[in-house]
Amino acid sequence: MAETVYFVTGASRGIGLEFINQLVKRSNSVVFAGVRNPLSLQKHYPTTPPNLHILQCDVTSDESVAAAVVTVSDAVGRVDVLVNNAGIDNGLSIRETSVDSFRSVLETNLVGVLRVTRAFLPLVLKSPVKKVINISSDYASIQLNDRAYCGAYNTSKAALNMLTIQYKNEYADEGVIFIPLHPGDVFPG
């Protein structure tokens, strides 16, 4: 079977780092790890496995994302599974959240996913697999969200869910699979 090409954003810590750890162990995988600062992931991999490629990819930067697309395109020409994992949380209630902080959370968690998905979809469309996994949260659920904190985060993830559905509607004919995915309630770090 052909190798599977993964691109994961926010790969330097938490769930993103764990994705990299588990994916590189798969013998038939090629893993592109997007991180704001490559050193933050390289420190976990003093010897880089042959199937791991660490890329500078800041999801809030058009230029950075565009450069990552070129690198992946030149190396393998497609992405089988795109994992939009990069996300931030200011930890604050909405009443404590400044407009600038709110905008910052949405810029990474929502606009960042749009930016990366727009840029990488041409490579996803070249894959026979065509999976886009957007890391969401159970607190994205209007029905389930009952907490009086992390207001910007919860809002960003609810909007991310709708963005994911919008993409699913628009790319159904091309066979692209879009999944908003709750990763479970995970310990930090």
Next chain:
Amino acid sequence: MNVYDAKIPASESVKGIMKVIDKVTIQDSGKFLTNEGGTLPW
């Protein structure tokens, strides 16, 4: 990541997510899924 309600390590989360990623098909597109393979309400 809901750090205030932490229950499982990232390794366990991703193990489940990988299974979900491996098995989803076009019929699953747009479903709000969990790391355990279940669905969540909108």
